[in-house]
Amino acid sequence: MQRIKEMMVEPKVEEELNAFANLSAQFNRDLDGNQHLASSIVWHLIRLAHHAEQRLELEVHRPRGWSWAGFRIMVNTLALGSSEPSQLADILGVTRPTVTSNLDRLERDGLLVRETDPTNRRRTKIFLTAKGRAAVKGVMPAHMQVEAQYVAGISLEQQAQLGEMLHSLLRSLQI
Numbered sequence: 001m002q003r004i005k006e007m008m009v010e011p012k013v014e015e016e017l018n019a020f021a022n023l024s025a026q027f028n029r030d031l032d033g034n035q036h037l038a039s040s041i042v043w044h045l046i047r048l049a050h051h052a053e054q055r056l057e058l059e060v061h062r063p064r065g066w067s068w069a070g071f072r073i074m075v076n077t078l079a080l081g082s083s084e085p086s087q088l089a090d091i092l093g094v095t096r097p098t099v100t101s102n103l104d105r106l107e108r109d110g111l112l113v114r115e116t117d118p119t120n121r122r123r124t125k126i127f128l129t130a131k132g133r134a135a136v137k138g139v140m141p142a143h144m145q146v147e148a149q150y151v152a153g154i155s156l157e158q159q160a161q162l163g164e165m166l167h168s169l170l171r172s173l174q175i
Helices: 002-007 011-030 035-064 068-080 085-092 096-108 130-151 156-173
Strands: 112-116 124-128
Touching: 035 068, 035 130, 068 085, 068 096, 068 112, 068 124, 068 130, 085 096, 085 124, 096 112, 124 130
Parallel strands: none
Antiparallel strands: 112 124
16 A cells, blocks of 8 residues: 555646646747657656655765765766776766865775876876775665666556667767
């Protein structure tokens, strides 16, 4: 019973979704074609992403002393093997000072190291330490559990379809 309650959309949220749909349709009457569909999709993606980011940071990452950006730095570095601060800023869509302040904190906590690139001394490479790799791997079950809650209201088939569509969209935008 509790699970059903959790999956139900609260009336306030449903009201907000309907209000946005109505506004989008109104704007569409003044514009060409089906632009309201694009607007609705992007609006919902932003809202969902923002909510998920806040929840993951609050429930999963802050208790470990990490910001959302800090976690993403570690995950991307784990995936890439090594990274550079400018590369991380581009991937994360944040400023270089944001990356630098997070790198300082993560390095201070022994989760990563910065090394001068031997082939180009102007470049700095970022590597996770063994402690950093263990920390990322250790947090992933809790992180993924929260992510799973976001898609629990749709079937596995719908999840696969949505994943494929989002992947196609990202590829087409080259981001």
